[in-house]
C-alpha cells in the first residue's frame with residue numbers, strides 16, 4: 001500500500017528545464033528570471049483511498065500569469081496547496097515521491113516561503129471573517145501580510161516604509177474609507193479587497209488566488225475582476241488564479257492550465273484552451289464560449 005506523506009522534506013530535482021513560455025515582465029525580479037516559479041514532476045496526492053492529484057506534472061515559469069481552470073473536485077485547490085506547502089506529495093508504490101520545486105528549491109522553511117507569496121484563499125477569507133483574526137482592523141490585517149501571520153500581536157514593528165506600503169496597498173484596492181474598521185464587520189466584497197491588499201502589501205513575487213470571487217454579488221465581482229486585471233497589467237508579480245469561471249480570467253492573463261480528475265489535461269495559450277470543444281469536454285456539458293471585443297471571455301451552458 002502506498003504511504004501518504006503529509007509533512008516532510010522533498011527530494012531535490014535532478015532534471016533539466018526545457019520549458020517554453022511566452023514573456024517576462026520587465027519588473028519581475030532578476031533573481032527569479034531563470035527559475036521556474038513552480039515545477040511539479042510526477043506528483044500524486046492521496047487522502048485515504050482518494051487520489052486527489054494523479055501523477056501530475058506542471059511547470060509555471062516566473063512572469064507567466066496563469067489561470068488554472070477545471071470543474072468542481074478536479075484538484076485545483078490541491079494543486080495550489082502544493083505551492084503553499086499545505087500539501088506534500090504522497091509516496092508512490094515504488095517508493096518514489098515526485099518533485100515540487102518552488103523558485104528552484106525543494107526545501108523551504110514554510111513561513112519564509114509564504115513571505116515571498118501573497119495568498120487569497122477561501123480558508124483565509126473565512127479566518128478573517130470570524131474570531132480573533134476578524135477582530136483586527138483593516139490596517140492591522142494588511143500589516144499582517146508582511147510576516148504572513150494571522151494575528152496583529154505577532155505582526156511586524158512597522159517602520160515608515162511599511163506604513164507607506166500599507167497606504168499604497170489600500171489605495172490600489174480602494175479601501176481607504178474603512179481602513180480602521182474591524183475586518184469581521186466588513187461585507188464579503190470589502191473583506192475580499194482587504195485580503196488582496198494584505199496579499200500584495202509586501203510586494204511578493206508570487207500572488208495566488210483561489211476562487212477569489214466566490215460569494216460576491218455582480219457588482220462586487222465586477223470590481224474585483226477589474227482590480228485583478230489591473231494587477232495583471234502592472235506585471236510586478238506572477239499571478240496564479242484558480243477558478244471555474246472563464247469570465248474571471250483577465251485579458252492579459254494569456255496562459256491556461258486545465259485540470260480534470262487530478263490531472264493536467266491542457267497547458268497552453270488561453271485562446272486554444274477556451275474553445276467550445278475543450279470547455280464542453282471539461283465540464284461535461286454543452287458549453288458556448290464568446291470572446292468579447294475587450295478581451296474577456298464568457299461561457300454559458302446551451
Ligand SMILES: Nc1ncnc2c1ncn2[C@@H]1O[C@H](COP(=O)(O)OP(=O)(O)OP(=O)(O)O)[C@@H](O)[C@H]1O
Nearest residue numbers: 047050052070071072073074075076077078079244
Ligand atoms: N483533505 C482532504 N481529504 C480528503 N479528500 C480531499 C481533501 N482535500 C481535497 N479532497 C478531495 O480531492 C478532490 C479535489 O479537491 P480540490 O478541492 O482540490 O478540488 P477543486 O478543483 O479545487 O474543487 P472546487 O472547484 O469544488 O473547489 C475532491 O474530490 C475533494 O473532495
